Amino acid sequence: MSSSSIKFTINHIKKLKNTAAPFATLTAYDFTSGQIIDEAQIPLILVGDSASMMIYGYDTTLPITMEEMLLIVKAVSRGVKCSLVVADMPFLSYQPSIEETIKNAGLFLKEGGASAVKLEGGQHIGKHIKGLVDCGIPVLGHIGLTPQSYHQLSGYKIQGKNPKDAQKIIDDALSVQESGAFGVVLECIPPELAKKITKTLSIPTIGIGSGKHCDGQIQVFHDILGYGPSKPPKHAMQYDNMYKNVATVVQQYKKDVENN
Numbered sequence: 001m002s003s004s005s006i007k008f009t010i011n012h013i014k015k016l017k018n019t020a021a022p023f024a025t026l027t028a029y030d031f032t033s034g035q036i037i038d039e040a041q042i043p044l045i046l047v048g049d050s051a052s053m054m055i056y057g058y059d060t061t062l063p064i065t066m067e068e069m070l071l072i073v074k075a076v077s078r079g080v081k082c083s084l085v086v087a088d089m090p091f092l093s094y095q096p097s098i099e100e101t102i103k104n105a106g107l108f109l110k111e112g113g114a115s116a117v118k119l120e121g122g123q124h125i126g127k128h129i130k131g132l133v134d135c136g137i138p139v140l141g142h143i144g145l146t147p148q149s150y151h152q153l154s155g156y157k158i159q160g161k162n163p164k165d166a167q168k169i170i171d172d173a174l175s176v177q178e179s180g181a182f183g184v185v186l187e188c189i190p191p192e193l194a195k196k197i198t199k200t201l202s203i204p205t206i207g208i209g210s211g212k213h214c215d216g217q218i219q220v221f222h223d224i225l226g227y228g229p230s231k232p233p234k235h236a237m238q239y240d241n242m243y244k245n246v247a248t249v250v251q252q253y254k255k256d257v258e259n260n
Ligand code: KIV
Pocket: 027, 046, 047, 048, 049, 050, 051, 088, 185, 187, 208, 218, 219, 220
């Protein structure tokens, strides 16, 4: 897919299954990062609820609200011409009921300019995924380590390490696919399990911390830049130390002003 002005659709993303090389995707949280990623013709941009930490300074993804997400989904969408923008559904914006899921996801498409939503969970969330797809709202699934279940999982840990847990993740993947999702994020599962799921599913898998055998990869924008005060997770592909670089520029500016 090399055209300079392609507008990525759900069908384009589905066709990225089993291509010769894996595809890259990234998170974005504002107009400028959306524009930069779009210019690189990255097929899919996730406005992730990781914004809760990266943008709003909360400790986990739990506190971020629909209002806070909607603001940044709008900003990213304004910067994007070609990538498919996926809005992450925040904690408790979809778990309570299918009606609430549809109402909130609808806002991301109607007002936010997103083309799809992502929500966390496998078999237990299948009806919600189906409800959205039946309304014409495309869904990206997210299984394995699901950060909104931080407390239930007792922290951020690799999931699916024993055969029983691995089988549950395979069943989750199949359920997400059967419910109508166009793709699924596999977060922090063993590479061999990710490989098996990738081979089993007919929809693309997008891995993070799950090895190289997924159809695509996703990274957090701030992690690849090193633009955060704390150490990025082990699976982050860090290419720069923007936090340090920006701090140096700010200090230099301060000195220059003070020196007239
Ligand atoms: O919110 C997020 O950034 C995510 C990715 C890590 C997949 O869910």
